[in-house]
Ligand SMILES: Nc1ncnc2c1ncn2[C@@H]1O[C@H](COP(=O)(O)OP(=O)(O)O)[C@@H](O)[C@H]1O
């Protein structure tokens with residue numbers, strides 16, 4: 001199926017996900033989340049640890065752990081509702097049409113298997129190609145990601161590669177079958193900062209070269225600058241702000257997004273001088289516990305701008321600027 005003629009490849013509507021304790025007490029980890037992804041776009045998903053990013057990523061592929069449950073909503077992928085899909089349909093979508101890149105390349109890669117064989121295995125599992133076509137496809141994928149050293153990487157074992165190269169191998173596995181959507185959950189979490197940009201450049205070239213749409217999940221807004229087309233900000237499982245990257249990161253509206261950005265080192269937060277001894281600010285207060293949430297805005301206990309209505313109910317999303325949507329009483333809601 002080509003995706004060039006459809007407006008959105010992914011349409012998520014009013015998604016609710018909860019985890020259940022042994023005593024069957026539910027904690028909501030994703031609450032009323034709606035968003036779209038266009039073909040070939042990079043959507044950044046931003047939020048502190050515990051905000052529901054990985055829950056969202058895994059539930060899009062219906063890979064929640066046993067105690068997680070999608071309670072409500074719809075996930076339309078290329079026009080098909082994944083919540084209605086049979087296990088067999090899901091199996092054919094995972095890896096072939098939607099790929100998930102894990103956080104930790106050491107865990108995801110087999111230590112005693114050559115890299116080329118590991119990428120080839122993904123092709124063998126999902127594609128119905130004959131041996132010759134499979135070899136050719138493998139060469140194309142590895143060449144795309146390691147143009148200067150395709151052969152050396154192909155015959156290497158994971159421990160012979162750098163962190164950035166291992167992460168590229170995971171990306172090779174993810175795109176081997178030509179998916180239209182890649183979900184990358186904190187893909188640069190385990191590499192040093194010098195390698196981070198290199199990996200992000202790979203995502204940019206995936207989008208340009210293969211037209212792949214990417215959901216790039218991170219707790220670090222600076223990784224999205226110059227890369228993501230739009231940014232979705234999650235707080236305690238809710239979308240608090242979504243819009244074009246420039247609007248959300250340079251003219252953020254939600255007090256939580258603003259607080260996140262204040263925690264960044266310069267230059268994104270606007271200061272000119274980096275003092276290595278100065279501690280970065282952190283958002284005051286703790287992220288809320290899912291089972292102790294009150295009626296009002298989830299950010300209210302930590303919000304410096306809170307006022308009268310904030311404790312009474314959750315603010316609704318409003319759009320004060322083109323394509324820029326925020327859920328905060330300061331803008332209506
Ligand atoms: N298997 C699980 N059982 C119960 N609670 C979970 C489970 N996995 C995650 N959670 C809770 O769900 C919330 C969201 O977690 P997660 O999606 O991992 O956030 P993030 O990826 O943004 O760090 C957190 O409060 C976390 O403790």
Ligand code: SF4
Pocket residue numbers: 254255256297298299300301303304305306307310315327328329330
């Ligand atoms: S609704 Fe109120 S408490 Fe919530 S972010 Fe806006 S101002 Fe702060």
Ligand SMILES: [Mg+2]
Pocket residue numbers: 053054055185186
């Ligand atoms: Mg996570």
